Amino acid sequence: MVPSTAGVPLLVLLLTLKACSAPEVEKVTVHVDKGVTVTIQTKQNTNCKVCIKVWRRNCFDSKQFKDSTVLVEFECPTRQAIFTDFTVKIEQNIECSTKSCNGHIVQSDSSFSLLLAFNRTFTWTLNASPQTAFRIDFPKPGLRQIRPWEACEGGHSFTLQASRATGSATIGKYCREGSISSVQIQSNGRFSVEVPARQKLQNDQFNVSVGEEIQSFAKITLTFPEGTSSSELLSPNYPDSVPSSSVIEWDIQVPDKHGTSVQFLNVSQPRCLKNMAAVEYRSKERAALFRNLTDAQRNEEKGNVSVTLRNCEMDMTSSNSTLSFSLRVLTSVRTDVTMILVVVTAVLAILVIVALVACVVMKKQKKTRMKERQEAQKYQTSIYNPDLSTRVYSNWPEPGSDEEHVYVSIDETKIYSHLLDTQSTAQ
Numbered sequence: 001m002v003p004s005t006a007g008v009p010l011l012v013l014l015l016t017l018k019a020c021s022a023p024e025v026e027k028v029t030v031h032v033d034k035g036v037t038v039t040i041q042t043k044q045n046t047n048c049k050v051c052i053k054v055w056r057r058n059c060f061d062s063k064q065f066k067d068s069t070v071l072v073e074f075e076c077p078t079r080q081a082i083f084t085d086f087t088v089k090i091e092q093n094i095e096c097s098t099k100s101c102n103g104h105i106v107q108s109d110s111s112f113s114l115l116l117a118f119n120r121t122f123t124w125t126l127n128a129s130p131q132t133a134f135r136i137d138f139p140k141p142g143l144r145q146i147r148p149w150e151a152c153e154g155g156h157s158f159t160l161q162a163s164r165a166t167g168s169a170t171i172g173k174y175c176r177e178g179s180i181s182s183v184q185i186q187s188n189g190r191f192s193v194e195v196p197a198r199q200k201l202q203n204d205q206f207n208v209s210v211g212e213e214i215q216s217f218a219k220i221t222l223t224f225p226e227g228t229s230s231s232e233l234l235s236p237n238y239p240d241s242v243p244s245s246s247v248i249e250w251d252i253q254v255p256d257k258h259g260t261s262v263q264f265l266n267v268s269q270p271r272c273l274k275n276m277a278a279v280e281y282r283s284k285e286r287a288a289l290f291r292n293l294t295d296a297q298r299n300e301e302k303g304n305v306s307v308t309l310r311n312c313e314m315d316m317t318s319s320n321s322t323l324s325f326s327l328r329v330l331t332s333v334r335t336d337v338t339m340i341l342v343v344v345t346a347v348l349a350i351l352v353i354v355a356l357v358a359c360v361v362m363k364k365q366k367k368t369r370m371k372e373r374q375e376a377q378k379y380q381t382s383i384y385n386p387d388l389s390t391r392v393y394s395n396w397p398e399p400g401s402d403e404e405h406v407y408v409s410i411d412e413t414k415i416y417s418h419l420l421d422t423q424s425t426a427q
């Protein structure tokens, strides 16, 4: 049978109609544990929907699930869009008392393995008890800050936010492998990990504990290894402004005999109503150092240093009033001036001791020689001067002058010449 040529356009038309009328659907069973909130969101300007069927089927742009097991339908005009136009947010809470916190940031998506095909964001909301801070320790080798529009090579990017009475501030976006070893945030904050579609969340644990008392809304600790290293940090909310009247602190820790150089780059100055934005450097070595942002913002330090930034009360009516900057921290082994002095002094001391010892030894040798000479003199006297009138005796130098000569040249020759003399007389 030869197919009718008229049937082909009809078939195409029918297929097109089918594609229009029946969207693509992907069904996934989502199990949400107690204490966890899962939000499935569609991208803006998309024709995708998230649908669930209870009595009848309902579709939404965004839908939240708590403590339940549901069959979720991801519906899009094309199959392609299903895997690009949804984001899944998985949120949980960690509460801290004044002594301890009720959990850690445990990264595992084993209970959400069916959602692997979507972009996922895992978020932990952390609440410290009033007037205290919580602390997150990052596993070695720590985190590295990146610009908000940058992405991490490994695919996992971390975001840290502090919730303040006046609104939330983004402390930064980070990738794995950097010098940031821990962070403390006053009162409340959020920590999140973004994982792109089809990538498994790397199993990990970030410990959460009650922090020490801090005077800033956030304190970031950097721990550097031995040798030379550098790190770049950005001001909170970068490239937007550090919140008005806020205080933030960076604690820079280096191994012994290391120094730090802190440099403020690309500083954008705020317009202040009260006071001015200032930086305070504190270290064990000396008294606190205060600097304004117009000063040369480069500072060399010995050992550990803490850098505190205090923003002024900003003029919010001015649209271009922003405080933002990047902070470069360089650390290296420090060739200390006092160390050099110590080494030089030690070398000098050794030289002096050597000289003294040499002196004593020489004196001792001198004494021994003098004794030997006196012995020799006695001996000679007994040999040569039975009558005290020989030439030998009269040539004998005064004691103490030119002993060397006395021993080397006089001794034997004089003794033997006498013997020779007697021999020759005998002959």
Ligand SMILES: *[C@@H]1O[C@H](CO)[C@@H](O)[C@H](O)[C@H]1NC(C)=O
Pocket: 043, 084, 085, 086, 087, 119, 196, 197
């Ligand atoms: C999913 O992640 C990829 C890569 O990270 C990104 O390009 C895409 O825009 C994300 N999609 C959504 C809906 O956020």
Ligand SMILES: *[C@@H]1O[C@H](CO)[C@@H](O)[C@H](O)[C@H]1NC(C)=O
Pocket: 137, 138, 139, 140, 207
């Ligand atoms: C987290 O805590 C566990 C014990 O609770 C400890 O073994 C581990 O070393 C800690 N990790 C970090 C990065 O501090």
Ligand SMILES: *[C@@H]1O[C@H](CO)[C@@H](O)[C@H](O)[C@H]1NC(C)=O
Pocket: 253, 254, 255, 256, 257, 258, 303, 304
């Ligand atoms: C810096 O601080 C850390 C942790 O408090 C400490 O182990 C280290 O010895 C300090 N370094 C110096 C040079 O004082």
Ligand SMILES: *[C@@H]1O[C@H](CO)[C@@H](O)[C@H](O)[C@H]1NC(C)=O
Pocket: 265, 266, 326
């Ligand atoms: C400084 O800021 C400009 C624009 O705001 C940007 O292009 C440049 O990369 C920044 N430099 C550094 C070192 O961050």
Ligand SMILES: *[C@@H]1O[C@H](CO)[C@@H](O)[C@H](O)[C@H]1NC(C)=O
Pocket: 292, 293, 294, 295
């Ligand atoms: C910043 O400090 C320097 C001296 O350390 C001073 O000369 C300068 O006027 C100060 N700038 C402002 C804006 O006060």
Ligand SMILES: *[C@@H]1O[C@H](CO)[C@@H](O)[C@H](O)[C@H]1NC(C)=O
Pocket: 318, 320, 321
């Ligand atoms: C900010 O805006 C004011 C006017 O509103 C202008 O005079 C000033 O030069 C601007 N400053 C910067 C840094 O752009």
